[in-house]
Amino acid sequence: MSHTEYLDAGDGARIAYRYDGDPALPVLVLSNSIGTTLHMWDAEVPALSQRFRVLRYDLRGHGGSGIPVGAYSLDRLGRDVLELMDALAIERAHFLGLSLGGYVGQWLGVHAPERIDRLILANTSSYLGPAPQWDQRIAAVLEAPDMRDTAETFLANWFPRHLLDANDPVVDRFRTMLLNTDRQGLAGAYAAVRDADLRRPIAVIPNPTLVIAGQYDPVTAASHGELIAATVPGAKLLTLPAVHLSNVEFHDEFVAAVLGFLAR
Numbered sequence: 628m629s630h631t632e633y634l635d636a637g638d639g640a641r642i643a644y645r646y647d648g649d650p651a652l653p654v655l656v657l658s659n660s661i662g663t664t665l666h667m668w669d670a671e672v673p674a675l676s677q678r679f680r681v682l683r684y685d686l687r688g689h690g691g692s693g694i695p696v697g698a699y700s701l702d703r704l705g706r707d708v709l710e711l712m713d714a715l716a717i718e719r720a721h722f723l724g725l726s727l728g729g730y731v732g733q734w735l736g737v738h739a740p741e742r743i744d745r746l747i748l749a750n751t752s753s754y755l756g757p758a759p760q761w762d763q764r765i766a767a768v769l770e771a772p773d774m775r776d777t778a779e780t781f782l783a784n785w786f787p788r789h790l791l792d793a794n795d796p797v798v799d800r801f802r803t804m805l806l807n808t809d810r811q812g813l814a815g816a817y818a819a820v821r822d823a824d825l826r827r828p829i830a831v832i833p834n835p836t837l838v839i840a841g842q843y844d845p846v847t848a849a850s851h852g853e854l855i856a857a858t859v860p861g862a863k864l865l866t867l868p869a870v871h872l873s874n875v876e877f878h879d880e881f882v883a884a885v886l887g888f889l890a891r
Contacts, residue, residue, distance in 0.1 A: 657683045840873075
């Protein structure tokens with residue numbers, strides 16, 4: 628594995644990133660879910676980096692990236708990617724985002740399609756309103772004494788019961804990421820989801836798009852993936868019998884779908 632490097636976004640926030648794979652290969656950007664870091668892709672990188680120069684980064688408020696105080700906007704999260712690409716002299720890249728990373732991917736497809744080649748949107752939604760529920764979550768996470776209850780709530784929504792009951796090592800890995808997530812960073816990212824409604828804008832995305840949905844996903848329901856695939860012109864839909872982290876639960880199928888789609 629490569630080592631983490633850093634650069635400053637346009638507003639001064641630090642963005643942590645790392646590269647894997649031959650510099651001569653086309654670039655594939657991976658964008659993590661809320662409450663995780665770029666290490667959520669550790670298991671996928673060996674296969675993906677055989678064919679692509681894989682660029683992972685931590686969403687602001689997460690991992691090694693900066694933790695600005697206050698609400699984050701999807702516009703700012705999208706521009707973090709564009710500024711990272713600019714700094715690394717990447718003119719165009721494929722983009723794969725899961726959950727909040729998929730929101731970022733939709734924003735890029737709407738606002739900067741010329742910078743994106745193929746777009747993969749996994750376990751995500753174009754709208755997760757209404758707003759008051761997010762205000763309640765923001766208040767709750769900021770008022771909580773620590774991240775333990777929040778972490779367990781996330782895990783229950785991310786993994787099937789059999790993995791949770793077995794205390795599978797992969798569950799522990801994600802629990803550690805959640806427990807190490809700064810509450811201000813989580814609250815800031817919640818606000819970006821609260822304020823985003825991409826249901827109409829994504830109809831203009833021109834990029835070839837693959838939507839991956841989880842049949843049993845309680846967070847970004849399969850119906851949300853279906854709506855995205857029906858709205859983005861020509862989008863393909865793959866539904867896996869997964870909960871929320873389809874890359875973890877169905878690793879082989881996920882990687883095969885990504886490589887197959889990007890090879891077209």
